[in-house]
Amino acid sequence: MALMTLQTCRGLPPDFVVLLSFLSGGVVLLMGLLRLGFLVELISPSVTSGFTSATAVIITVAQLKGLLGLSFMAESVTENVALIVERWRDVRLPDCLLSLLCCSTLLLLRKLKDVKVGPKRRKLKKTLWLVSIGRNALVVLAAATFAYCTHDPARPLLRLSGRVEAGLPQLRLPPLSAEVGNRTLGFVDMVRELGTGVLLLPLVMVLANIAIAKAFSEGGRVDAAQEMVTLGLCNMAGGLVRAMPTCGAFARSAVAHSSGVRTPAAGLYAGVITLLALQFLAQYFHFIPKACISSVLVCAVIFMVDWETALRLWRHDRRELAVVALTFGVGVWCSVELAVLCGALAGLAATHFALQRAPLHLHKVKCSWGEAVRARPTRALLYLNCARFAERLERATAAHRVALVDCGVLAMLDYPAAQALSKMIKKFQENNKLLIFYNASTDVIKKLDKVEGMDTRALLAHSVQAALDAVGPGPGPCPGVLGPAAAPGPCPGALGPAAAPGPGLGSGPEAAALLPRDAAGV
Structure with a gap:
């Protein structure tokens, strides 16, 4: 979603991003109110499998620079790999060691809840379960504490996260005019500058959100209309606090899923904690090492590569396997948003071929x-x-x-x-x-x-x-x-x-x- 926003608003002031967020939310909300939930049927399990695996690979490759202590900007898998090979001599040993320690700890704690404990030791079993599902927070807290204690502004040991401005944003309407060069553009001109992104972004937003929901629903029912209404309201509300367009993120969903989240109440809890953290703890976010954040993300998504579905389809339905491969390939080499669209179209084509x-x-x-x-x-x-x-x-x-x-x-x-x-x-x-x-x-x-x-x-x-x-x-x-x-x-x-x-x-x-x-x- 961030890359699509960048492509739509490239060369334009930030006001266009805020307006795009508000308009995208309005379009998605309208789709939900019109009960266009049939869009969920366009996403077959094969598309979801390819999308899930592609996103896991993209996130893993994108976080390699954080694991190695490198710093650069890249927009694709190939560009990430090329820059890592090019800057291999700049790899930082402390960051690599911290990444190795964090990943090892996270993987060990992930298995902690599966340790067999006797029926009479319920408290120990509950403690192990609590430590296991809270492993991400524990590792981040420990790494941030270590970075704070060893921090030397003159010669920093680890690459740390950027500074976050403390406080909450002001509530106001999205901008209806903007200065571009020596011109003042009104609302209509701003929408014209955004072009097809006003319609394409909401569509991809919905498809990606539904695909993520289906990926983590574990066979449960996904109410597409409800997802659309919620997503639309979130983006419209975000436009009132100068936020960029957003939808369900695979990385955040994977972290939440791996932490044991099961109900929407987790969103309310996370939102309240985020607001409190922005108000009172933003100055300390700087001490969270990038290697630690990358480790948490990688350990959350590596288990989402869907090998089982691919092997099962290879034995039973290679036509659907082609849909998985197409979705995966487009997702890795182009974008996950385009992969969802291509996968949905390929799924429809496969269905038509089967009927024919x-x-x-x-x-x-x-x-x-x-x-x-x-x-x-x-x-x-x-x-x-x-x-x-x-x-x-x-x-x-x-x-x-x-x-x-x-x-x-x-x-x-x-x-x-x-x-x-x-x-x-x-x-x-x-x-x-x-x-x-x-x-x-x-x-x-x-x-x-x-x-x-x-x-x-x-x-x-x-x-x-x-x-x-x-x-x-x-x-x-x-x-x-x-x-x-x-x-x-x-x-x-x-x-x-x-x-x-x-x-x-x-x-x-x-x-x-x-x-x-x-x-x-x-």
Whole structure:
């Protein structure tokens, strides 16, 4: 978020950042009030996994300079690595030793809560648990105390954090005008200077926030609308105290999660403590070593690299693994915000591809007229796969005069698919073939009723025999044509609402067998 804010407001005064924060909050709040929570569905678990792993790698690489006692500005992973290699001779031994000590202590204390203690020693178990979840605060306090005791302004032993101005900011409206060079820009001109960032930043803010929420929800439900309202109000309130745009941060969330935070009450507690610290303790923040802060961040995020999901997808679903890899790659080499967008689009593309290639089960069915073909489409018939469905069914029924379509697992039917079915019915009628749709759900029946040429008499039948019986008497050895307005063809007794009586259809035993590969169109 900080990098996107920098790109949007590069070369502009700080007033533009404050206004961007307020406007972004307003846009996000409006999205929440309009209940645009469906955006959460755009973020699949694969996108969340790639986003989580990419952010963990980015944060770890960005904190290497703090662990090594280096000081430079970098905006990407490659730039960080290049500058570390370039300035390797400037690595400070005291900072490295402190980093090693802090990381070792944090990792050991992390396992302290898992130490097995007898059931009669509950106080000891509770003490170990408390020390374990409070390890970040304990390590920071110990490192700051050591830095304070050994501090020498002339020759500092460790690289310390920058000074923080004490006191609370004044509450006032965001700036509606700003001085840029020799010009005075009004509100409209300021918004024009911010450009698409006013809309893009809130969207990425929401996607990133929801992705972080899903990453730490551990399978729980995420109310996207609630997240939007809260995020919008926070940014609007931040604009009143000259804050920059913000959203949920992966590093802060990882630290909170690793410390045992489980409820939103932690946010209220952290906010109150932060305000009190700004008012009374800001002058002492200077003594917190950068190596200690970097150690806390690294030890919090290294466990968020999601190897398990990647290995599981490699064995079971490599298409989703490609979504994880794309999200991870874009996140590491470009930005995590862009990674969320690309991952969401890739997830939608993968879903569309899966629907387009939805399997069609084809079997032979024996009846009194000989062999028929039973087709069982899965999932949905949409514009993505309706042409493929029609092509495979026509190819499979080339040597058969009766085809039955089992709609038992068909959940969705859109308008292009209905048009394709209408054309397919017409083609079957022209070729004097029988096409029966059966075993449809109530919702699908409503859609099939509107298909031109559709005979609905067998839609409620739950078996092949029931479907054949529902259609009515057949024309004898020739199956005829199914349809309410079937035109007479080579077969004199076309099957339809006014079909001439004849021998019963499907009175013989029913049996199913898998079609040959050439007939099934596989």
